[in-house]
Amino acid sequence: MIYTLTANPAIDYNVTCDGLAPDCVTRTRDAVYTPNGKGLNVSFALQHFGEPSSILGFFAGFSGRFIVDGARERGCEVFPVWVDGITRVNVFLNSGEHEYNMVNAGAPISRHDEDAMIELIASLPELECLSISGSLPPGTSDGFLDRVVGKVRERGGEVVVDISSPLLRRLLAQRPLLIKPNDDELRDIFGLEVGANDDAGALCALEHLHEEGAQAVLLTMGGAGAYFSDGRHAWFARCTYPVRVLSTVCAGDSTLGAFLSVWYRDRSRVEDGLRLAMATGANVVERAGQGDFARVEEYRGHVEIRQIR
Secondary structure, eight states: OEEEEESSSSEEEEESSOOOTTTOOEEEEEEEEEEEEEHHHHHHHHHTTTTEEEEEEEEEEHHHHHHHHHHHTOOOOEEEEEOOSSOOEEEEEOOOOOOEEEEOOOOOOOOOHHHHHHHHHHHOOOEEEEOOOOOOTTTTTTHHHHHHHHHHHTTTTTEEEEOSSSHHHHHHGOOSEEEOOHHHHHHHOOOOOTTOOOOHHHHHHHHHHHHHSSEEEEOOOOOOOEEEEOOSSSEEEEEOOOOOOOOOOTTHHHHHHHHHHHHHTTTTTTTHHHHHHHHHHHHHHHHHHSSOOOHHHHHHEEEEEEOOO
């Protein structure tokens, strides 16, 4: 079983309107509330593409209950650690011309809450892999993720990491199975730059990440595509279909979940995994929230892949 951990989940409130001006009433065209969080999105994609996945996270109040209920309605088992407060609500507004993202800090957690999560991980049935995604809530101790990874390792499981904080670099010392930085995180955390169609620069960056401890790397670059390396071979993939971007909020998480749904069980199916991942990411950006993956099969026929090493 692939579990996901979302330490700081959220309700995503996706709003679409025709233009945005200050000091006046703006009538919206669409408003969608969805249970969200990076790990939840990974689980939803895994589940959709046939790989059962269960969700771990810290949840609080009415908004936490909304997320847990919504995840269960989508077929994922949820193992919640309930904490005090209210799970955050994030607002993503698309005015037709610009996208505005308003992300809140989240409900704080205590050492007691962290201990409850570690105890939960110690008791999970059939723990093969834990995918750790997203930010940490206020109050999280510096060593929490180290404890999480250590407990998973103690149980013989593997770890996938997709976080945007400098903690990613420290966790590489524990040799995660896969990391999924995007190009901004690559620059901000590791000081490495990779441009569009920059195979040579990508190979150098990927090698650097392997040297720091990553067993495999999926480097996503938005509409410019993605690079993947397993330490021996490397590939570039991109969806060439001209999609209309409405929201990028869930795209990277969905891309990761789609890739894992193929590659985790058969490490030789890199190109199949990349084809599904790129098609999924392209479909998700067309929707507010994660959407229903309705055009993934169509977009798979528009993915170009080349092996670069």
